[in-house]
Each structure stands twice: as structure tokens, then as C-alpha cells.
Amino acid sequence: MPSADRKPRTLYDKVFQDHIVHERDDGTILLYIDRHLVHEVTSPQAFEGLRNAKRNVRRPDCTLATTDHNVPTTPRKNFKNVGQFVEEADSRTQCLTLEENVKAFGLTYFGLGDKRQGIVHIIGPEQGFTLPGTTVVCGDSHTSTHGAFGALAFGIGTSEVEHVLATQTLITKRSKNMRIRVDGAIPPGVSSKDIILHAIGVIGTAGGTGAVIEYCGSAIRGLSMEARMSICNMSIEAGARAGMIAPDETTFKYLQGRPLAPKFDSQEWMKAVKYWSSLKTDEGATFDEDVFIDAKEIIPTVSWGTSPQDVVPITGVVPNTDDFPTEPARDSARRALEYMGLTPGTPMENIEIDKVFIGSCTNSRIEDLRAAARIVDGKKIALNIKRAMVVPGSGLVKKQAESEGLDKTFIDAGFEWREAGCSMCLGMNPDILSPKERCASTSNRNFEGRQGAGGRTHLMSPVMAAAAAIVGKLADVRKLVDENVSPAKAHPKVQLGPEVSDTDTDDDLERLLDLPEHSQPHANSATASSSGGQPKFSTVRGIAVPMERSNVDTDAIIPKQFLKTIKRTGLGTALFYALRFNEDGTEKPDFVLNKEPYRHAKILVVTGPNFGCGSSREHAPWALLDFGVTCIIAPSYADIFFNNTFKNGMLPLAIPDQNTLLKIAEEAKAGREIEVDLPNQRVNDASGNKLADFEVEEFRKHCLVNGLDDIGLTMQMDDKIRSFEDRRSIDTPWLDGSGYLKRSNRNGPVKVEAAPVPKTNRGELLEEPLEW
Numbered sequence: 001m002p003s004a005d006r007k008p009r010t011l012y013d014k015v016f017q018d019h020i021v022h023e024r025d026d027g028t029i030l031l032y033i034d035r036h037l038v039h040e041v042t043s044p045q046a047f048e049g050l051r052n053a054k055r056n057v058r059r060p061d062c063t064l065a066t067t068d069h070n071v072p073t074t075p076r077k078n079f080k081n082v083g084q085f086v087e088e089a090d091s092r093t094q095c096l097t098l099e100e101n102v103k104a105f106g107l108t109y110f111g112l113g114d115k116r117q118g119i120v121h122i123i124g125p126e127q128g129f130t131l132p133g134t135t136v137v138c139g140d141s142h143t144s145t146h147g148a149f150g151a152l153a154f155g156i157g158t159s160e161v162e163h164v165l166a167t168q169t170l171i172t173k174r175s176k177n178m179r180i181r182v183d184g185a186i187p188p189g190v191s192s193k194d195i196i197l198h199a200i201g202v203i204g205t206a207g208g209t210g211a212v213i214e215y216c217g218s219a220i221r222g223l224s225m226e227a228r229m230s231i232c233n234m235s236i237e238a239g240a241r242a243g244m245i246a247p248d249e250t251t252f253k254y255l256q257g258r259p260l261a262p263k264f265d266s267q268e269w270m271k272a273v274k275y276w277s278s279l280k281t282d283e284g285a286t287f288d289e290d291v292f293i294d295a296k297e298i299i300p301t302v303s304w305g306t307s308p309q310d311v312v313p314i315t316g317v318v319p320n321t322d323d324f325p326t327e328p329a330r331d332s333a334r335r336a337l338e339y340m341g342l343t344p345g346t347p348m349e350n351i352e353i354d355k356v357f358i359g360s361c362t363n364s365r366i367e368d369l370r371a372a373a374r375i376v377d378g379k380k381i382a383l384n385i386k387r388a389m390v391v392p393g394s395g396l397v398k399k400q401a402e403s404e405g406l407d408k409t410f411i412d413a414g415f416e417w418r419e420a421g422c423s424m425c426l427g428m429n430p431d432i433l434s435p436k437e438r439c440a441s442t443s444n445r446n447f448e449g450r451q452g453a454g455g456r457t458h459l460m461s462p463v464m465a466a467a468a469a470i471v472g473k474l475a476d477v478r479k480l481v482d483e484n485v486s487p488a489k490a491h492p493k494v495q496l497g498p499e500v501s502d503t504d505t506d507d508d509l510e511r512l513l514d515l516p517e518h519s520q521p522h523a524n525s526a527t528a529s530s531s532g533g534q535p536k537f538s539t540v541r542g543i544a545v546p547m548e549r550s551n552v553d554t555d556a557i558i559p560k561q562f563l564k565t566i567k568r569t570g571l572g573t574a575l576f577y578a579l580r581f582n583e584d585g586t587e588k589p590d591f592v593l594n595k596e597p598y599r600h601a602k603i604l605v606v607t608g609p610n611f612g613c614g615s616s617r618e619h620a621p622w623a624l625l626d627f628g629v630t631c632i633i634a635p636s637y638a639d640i641f642f643n644n645t646f647k648n649g650m651l652p653l654a655i656p657d658q659n660t661l662l663k664i665a666e667e668a669k670a671g672r673e674i675e676v677d678l679p680n681q682r683v684n685d686a687s688g689n690k691l692a693d694f695e696v697e698e699f700r701k702h703c704l705v706n707g708l709d710d711i712g713l714t715m716q717m718d719d720k721i722r723s724f725e726d727r728r729s730i731d732t733p734w735l736d737g738s739g740y741l742k743r744s745n746r747n748g749p750v751k752v753e754a755a756p757v758p759k760t761n762r763g764e765l766l767e768e769p770l771e772w
């Protein structure tokens with residue numbers, strides 16, 4: 001696998017290089033994807049696309065699906081089927097649609113009746129589906145979590161989900177290399193969540209734009225896999241494409257005996273460990289950006305505002321808006337403080353909270369629950385706490401925690417002990433905050449309305465959330481614990497291991513390999529065709545709407561309640577919903593889109609950087625498109641949003657030069673039309689005078705101007721993909737036929753057969769829960 005290239009390379013360079021199927025002269029790369037995780041929110045439109053084009057899933061054996069965002073976290077003792085269990089109609093439709101799709105396309109699926117169900121980023125590592133040196137994608141921004149294994153793991157939009165399902169590849173380009181080195185001893189009371197919150201405070205939410213971050217240094221080396229996952233998870237909040245940590249003994253130990261990892265101590269395992277051990281940055285390799293953090297300076301950290309970069313040590317105070325360097329920064333701090341209902345100068349420890357949420361893909365692993373349980377053990381939550389909940393990340397985490405009695409510890413202290421799911425991290429399910437409720441949360445995003453309209457989120461580590469529950473205010477956990485106990489250290493008890501998996505036996509595998517008739521092999525069945533399905537983009541002329549904001553997140557572009565659709569259309573009314581409408585649905589007259597002539601805008605001009613940060617929801621470009629906006633002009637974009645717009649025949653223009661951008665914004669503010677001419681790469685004013693030239697990648701331009709469907713284009717490269725797969729089968733045979741799907745002809749071209757799927761239908765009563 002390692003290439004002959006002698007130039008020192010980073011970990012990212014190595015994994016990326018090993019997955020190149022084809023590279024064009026302009027740097028556009030067709031990248032092979034080893035692992036594809038699928039959930040109910042971002043997949044319906046992708047499967048619909050496959051159906052419309054009569055395409056199959058190329059590698060069901062490399063695809064694993066679960067349902068997590070919409071699921072209620074109430075007890076499942078009487079669970080019969082999703083149709084009965086999920087009460088909210090749109091959530092139910094999304095869950096049922098996934099079940100229909102996994103059945104139709106023959107994919108492995110952990111449904112609500114399966115103990116292995118859980119948050120997609122918890123179950124991949126837990127099952128050994130995530131392995132070092134792999135490329136891992138999911139229609140979800142926190143796919144970066146899996147980088148903790150030395151995998152190149154990143155979130156994609158729904159169009160890309162469809163591309164991966166059909167071709168097992170993605171069209172991409174190289175990212176920059178960034179390194180965050182954290183050295184030194186981690187002080188007591190400080191955990192990996194504090195490290196990443198602190199790091200985001202240092203570099204900002206746009207700090208990692210266009211880069212893959214490698215985390216290294218002695219403090220990172222000393223962390224458990226769970227703690228490393230929490231760090232890589234929030235790389236997306238640092239603006240990065242992905243985060244990675246070089247695999248080492250800690251990684252290999254975690255993987256031993258996991259159901260989908262190579263069998264421990266087999267020849268395959270030895271070969272895998274040898275390859276995995278080569279996955280580290282070479283001496284002398286250079287990084288585009290380097291950040292150093294001294295672990296001993298980190299204090300338990302909490303957020304005060306509405307962006308993950310708005311953090312302070314718990315010993316600090318709510319910042320004064322005058323302390324921010326620029327007027328846009330002061331303005332966004334003012335808005336954040338108003339939303340959060342906070343007054344500058346208030347000590348963080350004086351802030352009373354209403355609710356506590358311990359969960360999410362950042363912090364719902366067994367180690368997180370153990371650490372939080374140690375804080376609440378023998379204590380009671382404060383009287384002012386209306387609700388405190390612990391939501392394990394998966395059924396297996398829950399089971400393990402219960403076997404250690406952690407559930408009892410939490411329940412005795414006054415917490416609710418729930419079933420696995422995303423829960424109150426984003427409230428697409430019944431777990432939400434009411435307006436103005438303040439929550440101590442172990443999740444990863446504190447955006448406006450994220451946990452419920454008007455809800456106020458403070459991000460922190462599990463032990464800090466536990467401490468807040470006991471004290472009733474944001475609290476310094478160090479005052480509650482024995483000085484010698486560092487929550488960052490591994491629990492002395494055995495870690496959640498493969499021994500708790502229910503499907504690790506040959507019998508189970510045999511059962512699962514019993515194929516039903518309808519599950520025909522899908523692999524390598526590409527029927528190359530270019531459907532030419534994209535709208536063409538050439539020149540757009542129209543009113544441009546000005547927006548003077550930085551870090552506009554996709555939760556703001558389209559809030560979570562609109563993600564429950566299984567269609568791409570009709571989302572225009574949801575665009576900037578919370579900014580545009582009052583709670584009673586009437587328009588906010590001051591919001592720019594509610595003013596003339598901007599109601600008819602075709603172009604959006606944003607003067608602040610990092611537009612479209614946060615979630616991978618392709619609903620954001622769909623909403624813009626449905627409103628009528630086909631072109632966005634901004635200094636910079638979050639990577640996933642940037643890709644998503646192109647896939648919908650839209651043009652996101654990056655104009656980093658502030659003076660040029662302000663000239664364009666002036667035209668927009670004056671309500672005059674502007675013209676974006678893609679073939680000539682020019683922005684003109686209404687009279688045809690040039691306002692700016694712009695850059696755009698050759699391949700993307702070609703696709704836009706010709707309205708090309710890139711799945712069809714990629715399918716024409718089937719021979720190249722096949723030969724990549726043949727080589728992969730020889731070099732890394734453990735990557736074929738994973739999941740609970742059959743492997744055959746291990747050393748030749750792989751033939752993969754789909755897993756059996758039990759009968760399930762919309763609303764129909766099932767005799768058995770969905771377990772396969």
C-alpha cells in the first residue's frame with residue numbers, strides 16, 4: 001500500500017494518497033470510500049435519486065445504516081415497530097423511509113429493536129466498522145469523529161451520499177495540512193472536551209477552513225480512544241474538513257475483538273496492524289498551519305455565546321462586547337449575549353441553569369458516562385434543575401453502563417436514564433428545550449435554536465455538566481472532585497469492549513448470511529450513464545441581497561424542524577426561518593429578505609467569512625435554491641456547504657478581497673442588480689462594468705456550465721474503480737465484505753451479497769423487532 005514517494009508525508013497525505021482512483025490535471029480527484037455510514041435524515045433523497053436513475057448501491061458490504069436523529073429516547077420495552085413507536089408524523093416517515101430503503105437496496109441496518117442501534121458516530125467505532133487508514137463518510141458533519149482511528153473521515157451532503165452509494169467514490173480535492181499539538185500533563189478536572197473547546201477558542205470556528213487537522217503531542221497520545229473521538233468530533237466546529245490522530249497501541253487495543261475488525265491475532269490482524277503502524281506523519285513533513293497548546297494551561301471550559309468559539313474558562317466572566325477587535329465581532333457578540341440573556345462581567349459560575357443534557361456523538365460513550373457518574377455519585381441534582389438527562393450513545397453503551405450500575409447512580413441523583421439517540425443535541429425528536437431555558441450540555445453546537453427554539457446552550461464536558469446539575473449553576477468541577485482524579489484518565493474498569501456485542505459469534509454470522517431471494521449482488525453492477533440531470537449555470541443577473549454577518553451556520557440557514565422532509569423541494573419558506581419569522585409565523589419586518597426588492601433576490605452577498613458552517617444538511621442550499629438564490633458571494637465557505645451548492649447547480653463565489661467584496665455589497669445595498677458571468681468568470685454591475693474577477697475550479701465550472709451529472713461521469717470510470725477495488729482486496733482484504741455481509745473470492749474481484757432483511761413495512765405490525 002505505501003507508495004514509492006520519498007517526500008516526507010503527513011498522516012493525511014498518506015491516507016488520502018492510498019485512496020486515489022484517478023487524478024485530473026486540475027487537481028480534481030476521484031477518491032475511493034471504504035466505509036459509508038447512513039442515517040435517516042440525509043439519505044432519503046439520495047436513495048430516491050438512485051431509484052430515479054435505476055442505479056444500485058455499489059458496495060452494500062461497505063455501508064452501514066442506523067436511525068438516530070428522529071428517534072424518541074423513551075423506553076423501548078414495548079417496542080414493536082417504528083410505525084407505532086415514532087409518534088411524530090414526519091420523523092416517523094423519515095425512519096420508515098430508511099427502513100424501506102435498506103430493505104430495497106440490501107444494506108445492513110441497526111433499527112430501534114437492535115441493541116447495536118445508536119448515534120451513527122458511536123456505532124461505527126463500536127463495531128470495528130471504522131478502521132485505521134480507511135476513508136469514512138456519512139451524510140453528517142460529525143463524521144470527523146472517526147478520524148480518531150487514523151481514518152480520513154468527513155461529512156458529506158445528500159448528493160454526495162448518492163454519489164457514494166452509486167459509485168463508492170467521491171469527487172474531491174486535496175485539503176491543507178494543519179497540526180494542533182497538545183503537549184504536557186492534563187490538569188485534574190480537565191478532559192478532552194476542554195482541550196477541543198479551548199483549541200476552538202484559540203483558532204476560531206473558521207480556523208481550520210480547507211484543512212484536515214492532525215492532533216498530536218503527548219497529551220493527545222495519553223488519551224483513550226473515547227477521548228480522542230470527542231476531540232476529532234469537534235474538528236468540524238473548528239471549521240476543518242476532518243481531524244485525525246495517528247493510530248497506536250491504544251487504537252489497536254480498542255479494536256481487538258470488535259465484530260467488524262480483522263480477527264484478533266489472525267494473520268490478517270497482523271498484516272493490518274503492520275499497515276496501521278505505518279500511518280504516522282513522517283519526520284520532516286510540513287504543515288500549512290501549526291498550533292501549539294500547553295495542556296497545563298487548560299482550565300475546564302464552557303461556552304457563553306452562540307458559536308463554539310465563544311468559550312471562556314469556568315473561572316472567567318461573560319465577556320464585554322467592547323473587548324472584541326472589530327465592529328462585526330462586537331456586533332455578533334452583542335447579538336449572542338442578547339440571545340443568551342447574559343450580562344457582561346457576570347462570573348460564569350453565577351449563571352443558573354434549567355436543564356442538563358449528557359449525551360450526543362461528542363460525549364455519550366461509556367467513558368463519558370463513567371466520568372459523569374463519578375461526579376454525581378451519592379449526590380442529588382439541585383432543586384432548580386427542571387430536567388437532567390443522560391442519553392447513552394448506543395444500545396451497547398447503555399447495556400454496558402447498566403452492567404456497571406451507572407444507570408442507578410444517575411437515577412438516584414435525579415437524572416433520567418434514556419435510550420440511545422441524538423436526543424437534545426439538536427431536538428429533531430421530542431427532547432427539546434423550551435424558549436429561554438438554559439442548558440448545560442455535552443453536545444457540540446450552541447447555535448441559536450439548536451436545542452429548541454429560543455433555547456440557550458452552554459457547551460462543556462460530561463463532568464462539568466454533571467457538576468452543573470449538582471450545583472444548579474455552571475460550576476467548576478474541580479471544586480467537587482478529589483484533586484487526584486482526572487476525568488481525562490481512563491476508568492480503571494474494563495472499557496466497553498467487543499464482549500458486549502451480541503453478534504460476535506459464527507452462529508450469528510451464519511444466520512445473517514442466510515440470503516433472501518430479493519437480495520441480489522449489487523457490486524460492480526454499474527450501468528454507466530450520464531443522465532445530465534443538473535440544471536445548467538451560465539450567467540445569472542438579478543437583485544443581490546446583502547448580509548453583513550460572519551460564520552452564518554446551516555442551522556440558521558434552515559433550522560432542524562425542516563430537515564424531516566424526504567424531498568429536496570419546497571424549502572424556500574424555511575430559509576433563515578428564525579431570523580425571518582416571529583414565533584406566530586408573521587414576518588420580522590427588519591429582516592432583509594422581508595424587504596423589497598430583496599424578496600426577489602437571485603444572489604446573496606455575505607461580507608463575513610465562513611458562510612454555511614456547521615451541519616452538512618444539503619437542505620441549506622435546497623432552501624436557498626427554492627427561494628430563488630442560485631449564486632452566493634462571500635469571502636469564504638465551510639467545505640461541506642461549498643460542495644453541496646455545486647451539486648445543485650448553484651455557484652458559491654469566494655471573493656476573499658474585502659475591498660472588492662464591499663464594492664459588490666454596495667450594489668446589493670443600493671438594490672441594484674448585479675450579474676455573475678461564469679463562462680467569463682466576472683461579476684458586473686447592472687451596466688456591465690466589471691466589479692470583480694473570480695476563480696473557480698475547472699472541473700466544477702465544466703459541470704455547471706454543461707449541467708453535467710457527476711454520478712454519471714464517475715460511472716464512466718468504472719474500469720478504474722474496479723481495478724482500485726481489485727488492488728484493495730489484495731492489500732487490505734479486511735475491508736471487503738464487512739458488515740454482516742458475505743465475503744467471497746477474497747483475493748480476486750470481490751462479489752458481495754447483501755444481508756438478509758426481515759419483512760417490515762410502513763405502519764405494519766412486526767412480530768419481531770428489526771434486528772439484522
Ligand SMILES: CC(C)[C@H](C(=O)O)[C@@H](O)C(=O)O
Pocket residue numbers: 041042069139140141142155426563614615616617618
Ligand atoms: C442532520 C445532519 C445533517 C446534521 C449534521 O450534519 O451535523 C446533524 O447531525 C447536526 O448535528 O446538525
Ligand code: SF4
Pocket residue numbers: 068069119140142360361362421422425426443444
Ligand atoms: S451532532 Fe448531535 S445531531 Fe449531529 S450526529 Fe451528533 S448527536 Fe446527532
